[in-house]
Amino acid sequence: MxxxxxxxxxxxxxxxxxxxxxxxxxxxxxxxxxxxxxxxxxxxxxxxxxxxxxxxxxxxxxxxxxxxxxxxxxxxxxxxxxxxxxxxxxxxxxxxxxxxxxxxxxxxxxxxxxxxxxxxxxxxxxxxxxxxxxxxxxxxxxxxxxxxxxxxxxxxxxxxxxxxxxxxxxxxxxxxxxxxGADDVATLVYTSGTTGKPKGARITHRNLAEGAANIVPFASDILGxxxxxxxxxxxxxxxxxxxxxxxxxxxxxxxxxxxxxxxxxxxxxxxxxTWLLAVPRVFEKVYHSAAAKAEAEGKGRIFEAARATAVQYSQAVQAAADGTGSGPGLGLRAKHKLFAKLVYGKLLEKLGGEVTHMVSGASPLSPEIVHFFTGIGVPVQEGYGLTESTAPITLNIPGATRIGSVGLPVPANTVKIAEDGEVLLKGPVIFDGYHQSEAATGEAFDEEGFFRSGDLGSLDADGFLTITGRKKELIVTAGGKNVYPTPLEETVRSHALIAQTVVAGDNRPFVAALVFPDPEAVAAWAQRAGYGEELTVAEVLAHNGAGAALRAEVERAVQAANELVSQAESIREFRIIDAEISESSGHLTPSLKLIRAKVLSDYAETLEEIYG
Structure with a gap:
C-alpha cells in the first residue's frame, strides 16, 4: 500500500x-x-x-x-x-x-x-x-x-x-x-534542532482543536x-x-x-x-530496572521466566488478531495466570495500580518491550508524529494494534509513501509553515501539498505505518550498501546495560557502533557479579574479569542486532565509550532524541581508530 x-x-x-x-x-x-x-x-x-x-x-x-x-x-x-x-x-x-x-x-x-x-x-x-x-x-x-x-x-x-x-x-x-480563528497561529513551537538550527513551526488553532476533536473519539478506549x-x-x-x-x-x-x-x-x-504518556527511554528504564531488582533479590530466574511468558503471551494474542495464529495455548495461559499473581501485579502496582493503557511517542520503542508491557496487562500503544504534525498523526488503538508499527492515521489525516520511501503527511494537524522562513516552508511540502516528514517508512496491507529511520540518517557504505541505523541501534540499546548506541559507516568500508553503557545498570550488574561495589564504567572496563564480561554482554547485544540484517549491513566493530549521552552533554534533545551528527563529530577520533 x-x-x-x-x-x-x-x-x-x-x-x-x-x-x-x-x-x-x-x-x-x-x-x-x-x-x-x-x-x-x-x-x-x-x-x-x-x-x-x-x-x-x-x-x-x-x-x-x-x-x-x-x-x-x-x-x-x-x-x-x-x-x-x-x-x-x-x-x-x-x-x-x-x-x-x-x-x-x-x-x-x-x-x-x-x-x-x-x-x-x-x-x-x-x-x-x-x-x-x-x-x-x-x-x-x-x-x-x-x-x-x-x-x-x-x-x-x-x-x-x-x-x-x-x-x-x-x-x-x-x-x-x-x-x-481556526486558521490563525496559536503557538510557535521550535523544532528539536537535531539536524540544524531550530525552526519555529506555526501551529494553528485548527491544528490543535480539530486534531483533538478527531483523536478523542478515535482513542476513546485509551483515554477513558x-x-x-x-x-x-x-x-x-x-x-x-x-x-x-x-x-x-x-x-x-x-x-x-x-x-x-x-x-x-x-x-x-x-x-x-488510569493511563500514561511516556517516551521510550522511560519504558526502557522501568523494564530494565524491574529485571535488575529481581536479580539483586535472587529472583532473576523467576523474573526472566515471567518476562518471557509475557512476551510470548502478547505475541500469541497479536498473531490471533492478525489471523496468523490461534492465540495463547492452554499451557501458556496457565503460566501467564501464575505470573500475574507472582510478578505482574507487583509491577502494575508500581504504576499506581489502575493504569490500563500507556502511550509511547517521540521515538521508536523496541517491540519486545511493547510485548512485555502488553503481556503483563498494560498495552503500550505506539504513535507517531512530529512538531509539524502537532504530534500524533498515527496511533495504534485497542482493537486496531500492530506491534512494531506506529498505527493507523488519526481521523481526517492521510499518510503516503513516496517513491524513495519517505513518509508524506497531509491533514488538519499539519502545521501552517515555518515562522519567517518561507523558503524552508516551500521545501517542506511537495507539489500535492503533502508534508515531507524526513522519515522513511512503509504501509502494510491494512494501512499500518512502520517507521524504518530518518532519510538524512541513511548510511551508504563505501561499497554502496544502504543501511538504516535505527533498527540496529534499537536492538543494541534494548540490552539492560546499554543506555545509547550510535551506528556509523557512511562512506566507510563497514558498519561500526559506539556503545554508551548505563552507569547505574553497570554498577548494579558488577556488584551482583561479585566484581565490587559502586564501580564506575571506567573501573569496570579496567577490571580484567569485569571488563571482559561487559564486552561479552555488549557483543551479545550487537550479535542480536546483526541477526536482523544482511552481512553487509551488520555491525563489524564496536567501541564501549566511558561517557554518558544526555541532554546536558549536548547529544540529546529535551525530548531525548539523538543528535547524531553531534555524537559522530565529538567521537570522530574514536571512529578513526576503528576504521584506521
Missing amino acids: RETTTEPIARISDDVNVTHGVLALAEAQPDHPVYAVRNGAGGWLDVTVTSFLEQVRAVAKGLIGLGVEPGSKVAVMSATSYSWAVVDQAIWFAGGISVPVYETSSTHQIAHLLADSQAKLVLIGDEALRTKVQSGANMAHGKNSGVEIYPIAGTADLEEIAANATNVTNSQLEAARRTA EGESRTLLFLPLAHVLARAVQLICLHRGIQVAHTGDTATLMEDLSSFRP
Whole structure:
C-alpha cells in the first residue's frame, strides 16, 4: 500500500479556536475536575473546570494589562506544572501566541528563540532561570531589550500577574479571546534542532482543536471517561505533551503534573492514573530496572521466566488478531495466570495500580518491550508524529494494534509513501509553515501539498505505518550498501546495560557502533557479579574479569542486532565509550532524541581508530 486515509470524525468551523473546548466543558459540567494539584501532605486536590477558568481569565486580564495584544508572542519557560496549563490557556484568552521554551535551553538557544519569535514577555517557572533568560534577551536584542520576565512558579505568582489587570473589562477579555480563528497561529513551537538550527513551526488553532476533536473519539478506549486521569511528566515545551494536555481538557480527563522525575514513582502511587504518556527511554528504564531488582533479590530466574511468558503471551494474542495464529495455548495461559499473581501485579502496582493503557511517542520503542508491557496487562500503544504534525498523526488503538508499527492515521489525516520511501503527511494537524522562513516552508511540502516528514517508512496491507529511520540518517557504505541505523541501534540499546548506541559507516568500508553503557545498570550488574561495589564504567572496563564480561554482554547485544540484517549491513566493530549521552552533554534533545551528527563529530577520533 502506498497511501491510506482515515475518514474525519469531526470538523470545526473557521471562527473556532482552542479556548472553545474548555468553555464547552465548563458549560456542560461546571464541577468536573480537570486538574489536580498537590495538597502539601502527599495527596492531591481537585481543580474543577470552573475554578480553572476563573484563574485563566484573571491571568489573561493581567497579561492584557501587561501589554499583550492579539498576535503578541509570549514565551513560557517552565517545568511541567499546573501553572503552565493556566498560562497556556490565558495567553490564548488574551489573543496571544505562546512560544514554549525548554527550561534546559542554553543562553544561545533562548536568544535564538526570542530573536526569531520577537517575544517580549517571558514567563518562567523558576526564579533561577531569570539570569539565563535575561542574558538570552540581551544577546538577542541588546541590553535595552525591552523583554519583561515574570515568574509563574505558584499561585502567588499567577495572582501577581493577574494584579496587572487594571481597568481590563470582561468584554475586553472576551473580544481578545474571540480574535483568533481556526486558521490563525496559536503557538510557535521550535523544532528539536537535531539536524540544524531550530525552526519555529506555526501551529494553528485548527491544528490543535480539530486534531483533538478527531483523536478523542478515535482513542476513546485509551483515554477513558468519567474518572479517567493521567499524570503528565513530559516537558510541556514539547508539542506532544501540549497536544495531549489539550486533548484531556476537551475530553474532561483529569491531569496532574510532575516536573521532577525523582518523585515520579511516589506521584504514580498517590495519584493512581488510569493511563500514561511516556517516551521510550522511560519504558526502557522501568523494564530494565524491574529485571535488575529481581536479580539483586535472587529472583532473576523467576523474573526472566515471567518476562518471557509475557512476551510470548502478547505475541500469541497479536498473531490471533492478525489471523496468523490461534492465540495463547492452554499451557501458556496457565503460566501467564501464575505470573500475574507472582510478578505482574507487583509491577502494575508500581504504576499506581489502575493504569490500563500507556502511550509511547517521540521515538521508536523496541517491540519486545511493547510485548512485555502488553503481556503483563498494560498495552503500550505506539504513535507517531512530529512538531509539524502537532504530534500524533498515527496511533495504534485497542482493537486496531500492530506491534512494531506506529498505527493507523488519526481521523481526517492521510499518510503516503513516496517513491524513495519517505513518509508524506497531509491533514488538519499539519502545521501552517515555518515562522519567517518561507523558503524552508516551500521545501517542506511537495507539489500535492503533502508534508515531507524526513522519515522513511512503509504501509502494510491494512494501512499500518512502520517507521524504518530518518532519510538524512541513511548510511551508504563505501561499497554502496544502504543501511538504516535505527533498527540496529534499537536492538543494541534494548540490552539492560546499554543506555545509547550510535551506528556509523557512511562512506566507510563497514558498519561500526559506539556503545554508551548505563552507569547505574553497570554498577548494579558488577556488584551482583561479585566484581565490587559502586564501580564506575571506567573501573569496570579496567577490571580484567569485569571488563571482559561487559564486552561479552555488549557483543551479545550487537550479535542480536546483526541477526536482523544482511552481512553487509551488520555491525563489524564496536567501541564501549566511558561517557554518558544526555541532554546536558549536548547529544540529546529535551525530548531525548539523538543528535547524531553531534555524537559522530565529538567521537570522530574514536571512529578513526576503528576504521584506521
